[in-house]
Amino acid sequence: xxxxxxxxxxxxxxxxxxxxxxxxxxxxxxxxxxxxxxxxxxxxxxxxxxxxxxxxxxxxxxxxxxxxxxxxxxxxxxxxxxxxxxxxxxxxxxxxxxxxxxxxxxxxxxxxxxxxxxxxxxxxxxxxxxxxxxxxxxxxxxxxxxxxxxxxxxxxxxxxxxxxxxxxxxxxxxxxxxxxxxxxxxxxxxxxxxxxxxxxxxxxxxxxxxxxxxxxxxxxxxxxxxxxx
Numbered sequence: 001x002x003x004x005x006x007x008x009x010x011x012x013x014x015x016x017x018x019x020x021x022x023x024x025x026x027x028x029x030x031x032x033x034x035x036x037x038x039x040x041x042x043x044x045x046x047x048x049x050x051x052x053x054x055x056x057x058x059x060x061x062x063x064x065x066x067x068x069x070x071x072x073x074x075x076x077x078x079x080x081x082x083x084x085x086x087x088x089x090x091x092x093x094x095x096x097x098x099x100x101x102x103x104x105x106x107x108x109x110x111x112x113x114x115x116x117x118x119x120x121x122x123x124x125x126x127x128x129x130x131x132x133x134x135x136x137x138x139x140x141x142x143x144x145x146x147x148x149x150x151x152x153x154x155x156x157x158x159x160x161x162x163x164x165x166x167x168x169x170x171x172x173x174x175x176x177x178x179x180x181x182x183x184x185x186x187x188x189x190x191x192x193x194x195x196x197x198x199x200x201x202x203x204x205x206x207x208x209x210x211x212x213x214x215x216x217x218x219x220x221x222x223x224x225x226x227x228x229x
Contacts, residue, residue, distance in 0.1 A: 028205055060170070142206070146191055148179050
């Protein structure tokens, strides 16, 4: 059985006999070459935050809006890319907080638009309340953008607090607001350095050729074992 993160590996170990643990092999999700650029796009002159994901309870958009409203950064924009059942609630929260001129809802977007939006962002913010390991975090890091996210499930396996981004407790709007403020106050050179570190980490852990190779090796080993008399 192949879990996609160490977190999921641990969850499986909870439910399986110890004798079967050696049959669990982690293989990460992989990204195509399109996301691994030789040189990341320069950070935008006007700071912009980006959150990509289905508009639903577990993604934490309502919390993100509360945190964003606490920022004393009138020139900063927030883009929420995606669609889903929480859209009416999110639109109502934007109006309630008076953020209509600073928050953009894009609706559903495809892969090319995802890459364009990441290139236009200073930081990617994923305030998830529940996750596995979001592919968008892999994509953002591969493209050289620092990430702000939460200590949830497999996220800390990829995002290194203070090195490739910032991690905060899930559900804590105050901590999220402070992390965003700290990130926005970070010098551009340091953000770019974090982006390069994150891109290298994403390539090491999530390049599709590497991960597919691991999976192929497992299939070959299994087939060879079955051929044994």
